[in-house]
Amino acid sequence: MTTLLPEVKAEAPAIRQAEPMLVAMRDPATDRFAVDWAAHRAASLNAPLTLLHAIADPSLMPPGISYGDEVIAGRAMINREAERVTHRYPCLRVGTYLHCGDVVEALLGLSASAPMIVVGADRKDPASGEFKGSVAVQVALNSSTPVVVVPPGQVHLPVTGENPGGVVVGVDGSEVSHAALTRAAEEAHLITTSLTVVTALGASPERMAVGASTMLLEVRERYPHLSVSWIVDDLRTPAQALALYGAGSDLLVIGRHGSGARSAMSLGSVTHTLLLEPPCPTLVVTRREPEPRVGATPQGQA
Numbered sequence: 001m002t003t004l005l006p007e008v009k010a011e012a013p014a015i016r017q018a019e020p021m022l023v024a025m026r027d028p029a030t031d032r033f034a035v036d037w038a039a040h041r042a043a044s045l046n047a048p049l050t051l052l053h054a055i056a057d058p059s060l061m062p063p064g065i066s067y068g069d070e071v072i073a074g075r076a077m078i079n080r081e082a083e084r085v086t087h088r089y090p091c092l093r094v095g096t097y098l099h100c101g102d103v104v105e106a107l108l109g110l111s112a113s114a115p116m117i118v119v120g121a122d123r124k125d126p127a128s129g130e131f132k133g134s135v136a137v138q139v140a141l142n143s144s145t146p147v148v149v150v151p152p153g154q155v156h157l158p159v160t161g162e163n164p165g166g167v168v169v170g171v172d173g174s175e176v177s178h179a180a181l182t183r184a185a186e187e188a189h190l191i192t193t194s195l196t197v198v199t200a201l202g203a204s205p206e207r208m209a210v211g212a213s214t215m216l217l218e219v220r221e222r223y224p225h226l227s228v229s230w231i232v233d234d235l236r237t238p239a240q241a242l243a244l245y246g247a248g249s250d251l252l253v254i255g256r257h258g259s260g261a262r263s264a265m266s267l268g269s270v271t272h273t274l275l276l277e278p279p280c281p282t283l284v285v286t287r288r289e290p291e292p293r294v295g296a297t298p299q300g301q302a
Contacts, residue, residue, distance in 0.1 A: 020048035020095060022110055023118040024103055024135070025081060031120040032081075034150040037281055038118040039085045039092060044191075047115070048093040051085070053078040054103035074098055104138045111143045121151045121278055137275055140256065140284040146183070147286065148251075151278045165249035165280070166194035166227075170242045170270070171215060173199075176255030178215050180285045184253035185219045185226060187283070191250065194227040195219070198245050200238040239273040246279035253283045 023038035025031045035051065042049040055074045058067045078096045086094050099106035107117055122136045140147045169184035171177045181197065188195040197216060216230060233241040246252035254271050274282055 018047050019113045019115055020050040020093075021116045021118065022050050022052055022107060022114045024052050024054075024107055024120070024139075025078065026053070026103065026120070026135070028077065028081060030123055030152060033152055034118050034120040035081060035085065037148070037150045038116075039089055039094075041116075041118075043089040043092045046091075048095065049085070050095045050097055050114075051078055051082055052097045052099060052103070052106060052110075054099040054101060054106050057101050071098070071100070104135055104142075107139050108142050111139075111145045114145050116146050116148060117143055118148045118150060121149050122276065123152075137272065140271070140275055140286075143284075143286050145286060147284045148281055149275050149278050149284070150281045166196055167191075167251045167253060168196045168198060168242065168246045168249045168280075169253040170198050170200075170238060170255075172238065173215075174255070176285070180253050180255040181215050181219060183283070183285050184251075185223055185228075187251055187253065189223050189226055193250060194229070196245060196249075197228065197230045198241050199230070199232050200236055200241040201232060201234040238270045242270070242274060243277075243279045246274075246282070249280045251283055252278065252280050253285065255285050 021038055021042050023035050025035055028035075039049055041047075053074055055070050061067055061070070075096075075098050078098060082094045082096050086092060097106075097110075107119070111117055117139060119136050119139055122134055136147075136149045140149065167184050167188040169177075169180050171181050184197075185195055213230075216228065219226070219228060231241075231245060236244065242252060242254065252274070254274060256268065256271060271284060275284070
């Protein structure tokens, strides 16, 4: 006797929704470059994007200011920015998040799940030349996900296949710079551009040169078709060399702290200097390993 068993239909595996990239917008005039950079990247990777805006805690509001009006104005501003981004990238999934409180706390609280945080560079007072706040530095120091700091001014938005500036990475032979090199090679491969590795010789040139060359061999094996150049600069400090070669590049990749850092819980002096005045969009590699890229082949500008 043959027994027919009911047909078992295989259930399609659940698709894990990608977590959105985060971009902080303090005001449209200064942070629009960061928003545009983040939107372009998210659209290229077919990833969602969340625009975050924070308004001060009610206890910090000056007397006579209506907190309700501040909330309404903040919500209207971030909604207008979301509409502008959606108009430019119709297929991009854009969300908004209005936070009542400190913007650094908001970003760090969401950094555990976000694949990347994008912020504008900290602003200078035009009269005194002093920096007003330290949002970018604080987020880069404490975030558990990579942080990109975008300078003010016209930012080049790379298109797949272009090679105007490429990706630049600083390598000093440390384990942190190894992670930075790995991430930089991945970024250069992602947008089909070149990779420039910069080593500025310091107190231990032999150790740094040997360590960097070993790392480059690993990159060659993993990305055989990637155009890689190695610059050893013995005339400039690491910060000066990276600022020079990073200017005009698509992306500068640096570790949170290099071989000379006093503590793993502090920013290295080179990283701190570059984040105050980044020469181009600058990615700080943090503790978390790079995550698989969302979507398929990266697309050009929508």
